[in-house]
Amino acid sequence: MRYKVLTVDDSKTVRIIVKKAFKGFDCEIIEAANGVEGLAAAAKENPDLILLDITMPVMDGVEMLTKLKSDPALKGIPVIMLTAEGGRDNVLKIAKIGVRDYIVKPFKEEILVEKAGRIIDLKPLSEGPQKAKSIFDPATILVVEDKPAIIQQIQEGLKHTPWKIHGVQTTGEAIDFCSKNTPDLIIISLSLPEDAAFTLFRLVRQNVKTKYTPIFALVVKTETTVQQQAQQVGFSYIVTKPIEIPELESKIAKAMNLDTSQRYFAMDGDVFVMRLPENCSQTVVGEVTNYLKPKIAGAVDSGIVKALIDLHELKGLNMAVIKLLIQAMQICKELALQYALVGNPQIVSECKGFEDTRNWQFHESIADAKASFSRSAQTAGAA
Amino acid sequence: MPTIDQISEAVFRETINRAVQDVFKTMLGKTATLADASPATNADGTPWEHPVHISGQHVVGTVGFIGDISGLIYLYLEDSFANEVASHMLGMTLEEIEEAGHEVVNDAVGELTNMTVGTFKNQLADKGFPCKLTIPSILRGSNFSIEPVSSATRRIYRFQVGDHAIVADLLMKSGD
Numbered sequence: 174m175r176y177k178v179l180t181v182d183d184s185k186t187v188r189i190i191v192k193k194a195f196k197g198f199d200c201e202i203i204e205a206a207n208g209v210e211g212l213a214a215a216a217k218e219n220p221d222l223i224l225l226d227i228t229m230p231v232m233d234g235v236e237m238l239t240k241l242k243s244d245p246a247l248k249g250i251p252v253i254m255l256t257a258e259g260g261r262d263n264v265l266k267i268a269k270i271g272v273r274d275y276i277v278k279p280f281k282e283e284i285l286v287e288k289a290g291r292i293i294d295l296k297p298l299s300e301g302p303q304k305a306k307s308i309f310d311p312a313t314i315l316v317v318e319d320k321p322a323i324i325q326q327i328q329e330g331l332k333h334t335p336w337k338i339h340g341v342q343t344t345g346e347a348i349d350f351c352s353k354n355t356p357d358l359i360i361i362s363l364s365l366p367e368d369a370a371f372t373l374f375r376l377v378r379q380n381v382k383t384k385y386t387p388i389f390a391l392v393v394k395t396e397t398t399v400q401q402q403a404q405q406v407g408f409s410y411i412v413t414k415p416i417e418i419p420e421l422e423s424k425i426a427k428a429m430n431l432d433t434s435q436r437y438f439a440m441d442g443d444v445f446v447m448r449l450p451e452n453c454s455q456t457v458v459g460e461v462t463n464y465l466k467p468k469i470a471g472a473v474d475s476g477i478v479k480a481l482i483d484l485h486e487l488k489g490l491n492m493a494v495i496k497l498l499i500q501a502m503q504i505c506k507e508l509a510l511q512y513a514l515v516g517n518p519q520i521v522s523e524c525k526g527f528e529d530t531r532n533w534q535f536h537e538s539i540a541d542a543k544a545s546f547s548r549s550a551q552t553a554g555a556a
Numbered sequence: 557m558p559t560i561d562q563i564s565e566a567v568f569r570e571t572i573n574r575a576v577q578d579v580f581k582t583m584l585g586k587t588a589t590l591a592d593a594s595p596a597t598n599a600d601g602t603p604w605e606h607p608v609h610i611s612g613q614h615v616v617g618t619v620g621f622i623g624d625i626s627g628l629i630y631l632y633l634e635d636s637f638a639n640e641v642a643s644h645m646l647g648m649t650l651e652e653i654e655e656a657g658h659e660v661v662n663d664a665v666g667e668l669t670n671m672t673v674g675t676f677k678n679q680l681a682d683k684g685f686p687c688k689l690t691i692p693s694i695l696r697g698s699n700f701s702i703e704p705v706s707s708a709t710r711r712i713y714r715f716q717v718g719d720h721a722i723v724a725d726l727l728m729k730s731g732d
Contacts, residue, residue, distance in 0.1 A: 183691065185660070186645055186667040193647050228670070228689045257674025258689060260681030277678065278671045279582035 176200040176293045179220040181211035181237065183229040191224060194282035198295045208232025212240055215247050221293050227256040235267060242271050251292045255280065290381030297382060307432040311335045313354060314425065317347045317373065318362035318391060330418035344373040355382050357429050360412065362391040363399050374406060387428035423456045434464045444543060445472040447501060448483040458493045465501055473508045479546050480505050480512040483539065490523045495530060513542040560625050560728065565595045572713050572724055575675035579668060580717055584644050588715045596709040608632060608702065608712060608723050615661060616695040617669030621677040623687025627728035629676065630702055631669045637720040638665050666692035
């Protein structure tokens, strides 16, 4: 749902600053230059929040607020005063008419957004589904861990990714980092002293910019009590130490909603290629299985008739991989897609050992497999 | 009820200093330093009435306050600095500001003055002098002087913001 925020201020400068402040969030800003325009806009647009100045020509903010609160249709709209009119007595008097918050100018844009975020559920625009990023896009991951060796291990383990791993050792540094940057994912060590991890979790969740940022907890495998606690609080995922990097990488990709399909599926000229990596863990098989049907169907839809299943990097077979391959070949057959397999000697020999895979025909290289397509096309042509 | 005469020069100075510093820091991220303050009277008690000497094109914002104390503040900005201020507040480049014209700069300087006078008078309100703000207006030119009538006291505060000098000219109605 796109929220509507009505800013009522005679200063265009303030209205522009308000627009600027909310630019990164999924909300629409409606403008009015005085109380009369403000009431009309409130009735017409039914905003979710009103930011109201006091000193304005035609009708000032106090009169508009009073009229707003006496109108049954409008009185429920939350109002934040945004005005240079402060002073304790004045603020108290206006607060009594019914305002949700009171910001005295000068103000920082972040404070405005933070206070608005307590009333409406502001969503950063980059979180929207329209911006689904792929694994090849850069992202920022913040790791909060008091043991530098762990930060280093994560940085080292993920250095092949385009992700920038920023490590800090204290919650203070983490908050400072979040105020200047918007990390795409945060990993917090539960071993930080004095429950700092949980305090930090709450602070990160309260900040509108990071309200929806996935947060992972980092904890020793055997500490189940604290793991449960983290799950209850709402950590997105629990990473256990010793850290298994491939597992962590896959969970990060999933939490950030990244499209990992390009890792396994590609187009090579007019040939659709499905490639399995060296280590086909349970997670990888799961990922590929999810993409399988839509990816092959998509290729067929765009006019592709040839598919290559490339296993030359694969180190070994297991039942999950075999099941995946059978499924892939089945889908190709159903969609009348011509397919060929590429394998290494290890895979070719392992295939001989299973009943289901005994008769699979492998090509030694991608070039060979492609050549086989043209041969069969010629044969078909000759026939 | 407290009267205006009970507010010391030091309080005026500290109040305006805090207001200018707070607004420039919050809205522009800039540090303003009070360079010079001229009290309402000369050493012999006669009213101090020298005008603000300006050289070059200036943009001056004015906002008044009316209530248990009444007066107004003129905030003098050099023309080029006014453009810089608008550019910073609106998130626009200097070229865009120049293209947008005086109206945009006037509005930004008006708002900056509004915030400054607001912060100034809110502090006085908390000391027992409630008053309300007026809407801002803008004066532009290179060769003018603003002069108070005899029933007003005048205090002038000069600030340095980076390479730029700004002046806050505080005119107040004398105590009744």
